[in-house]
Amino acid sequence: MSTLEIDRVRKTYGNLEVLKEVSISIGTGDFLVLLGPSGCGKSTLLNMIAGLENISGGEVRIAGKVVNELSPKDRDIAMVFQSYALYPTMTVRQNIEFGMKIRGIPPAHREKAVRAAADLLQITHLLDRKPSQLSGGQRQRVAMGRAIVRQPKLFLFDEPLSNLDAKLRVDMRTEIKRLHARLGTTIVYVTHDQIEAMTLATRVAVMKGGVVQQLDEPQTVYDRPANVYVARFVGSPSMNIIPGKVEIEGGALTAVIDVANRQAARIPGITLSSQAASKYANRKVLVGIRPEMFSVGNGQTQGAVSVDVDVVEPTGPDTLAVFQLGGVEVTARLPPRQVSARTPATLSVDTSKVVLFDPDSEELMN
Incomplete structure (x- = not known):
């Protein structure tokens, strides 16, 4: 069974069609990257998977279940935002465990989950600090830790590295790839950076104007682009x-x-x-x-x-x-x-x- 199925999904704002019958299916453990320039519809599609945007047509299924009408909290997903979205008055520990606390998970279980995530992300020494005391890369690790402790069916990443400098972006890219290898969780990741797509993805969906131009393994997209647009967009310098x-x-x-x-x-x-x-x-x-x-x-x-x-x-x-x-x-x-x-x-x-x-x-x- 596919973890995520996007079946002829459409999104319209009045007469403007932002997504045009997008269909994508990925299995458990896949790392799907939605790749394209600003305005191509990739973030809108991610938000529809998350339940942050209504779907104008088609279906989104997670683990075989149609989630079109479900609220984000009922979709068994965890999202990592570009802006980190951490609570500034809470410590790292409190930020990571907040969702579990809201769901009524006992303190002992919360502490165990926080420790496991902190060890995995190498932020144990930061658990008692506030977000203002952290670097950009450390904040991103905290945001990832908050997602990990939920143990969701699906991780959603919305351009998580775009606010980092070039060196830190490379380091965090490696961390995300290592995290995926360790957890084996299904990930959908939005970026405009084709290097991120090539290095992280098991499947890449190249988008333009609300249409998936090509969905394939990264090397296939690079070696045999489906059209001139994909050929020019993927690769630096381009084809x-x-x-x-x-x-x-x-x-x-x-x-x-x-x-x-x-x-x-x-x-x-x-x-x-x-x-x-x-x-x-x-x-x-x-x-x-x-x-x-x-x-x-x-x-x-x-x-x-x-x-x-x-x-x-x-x-x-x-x-x-x-x-x-x-x-x-x-x-x-x-x-x-x-x-x-x-x-x-x-x-x-x-x-x-x-x-x-x-x-x-x-x-x-x-």
């Missing part, structure tokens, strides 16, 4: 989307890309179904190449591309090289010191991971 065309040479597919003032680049070994190959042969396509698919090659390498490097951006472990292909700006991720700005370079492409998109629908071609 290069380059106008080109497909030609058949000796029964094999080759992507052909124009290069200014040079011979066209020919990238062989493109994989498509026979049906798609016959449909798109000698037609325009969009060629998707991740920056790391480029490597420094030579003129004899099959699929070598000769370019004029415009800008070089050293990042330490690698270098980003920017140049023109197919009339658009393209970025390659290369080892340090292998190319220089305003000089020609010959690059090879890992053709096994090149993907093609229909130029009209912008959908992935299979």
Whole structure:
């Protein structure tokens, strides 16, 4: 049985449709990340799962039970907010045990649960402090501890790391992943940060305009994005989307890309179904190449591309090289010191991971 089923859920505000028949199903122990930019509907969907927003259409089921009309307290969920939502006049211990106290759980059981959560989150030494005496990361741990002691069927995280600085965000990301591994609880997590999505999720739902564009494992979303929007949103730098065309040479597919003032680049070994190959042969396509698919090659390498490097951006472990292909700006991720700005370079492409998109629908071609 799925822990969470979102079945054709809609949300409207007057004539404005914010969510458009969203359907998602995840099993026990899954870590679902709702990923997308501001305004895509991900937080609205999370609030509907939590019972903080009414549902305009469809059903939300938790452990097989329809919860559309249930109040948040009756849904067996625990939510961790972006703002921590701690009571400032209470100690850490009191904040963590407050929900249990309201539900009438005996003091001895409350103390045991608080100790277990504090040990797990390494905040035992903070139990007698007030929230004002804690750092942002410590407050987030307290908020997580308050959720853990409820032992819910479902954890909901609403952009919990967005208020933290970059270093602490990385540390807390690791803590959340470790927490999920230890507890095995089902989590739904909202973020606009695709690095968080890739590192934390077992399933990613990429959203745009109230529609799920792709729901899949993180690596599949990265390697085979469902459309150009997903390709550009997931990955940093994002996937290069380059106008080109497909030609058949000796029964094999080759992507052909124009290069200014040079011979066209020919990238062989493109994989498509026979049906798609016959449909798109000698037609325009969009060629998707991740920056790391480029490597420094030579003129004899099959699929070598000769370019004029415009800008070089050293990042330490690698270098980003920017140049023109197919009339658009393209970025390659290369080892340090292998190319220089305003000089020609010959690059090879890992053709096994090149993907093609229909130029009209912008959908992935299979």
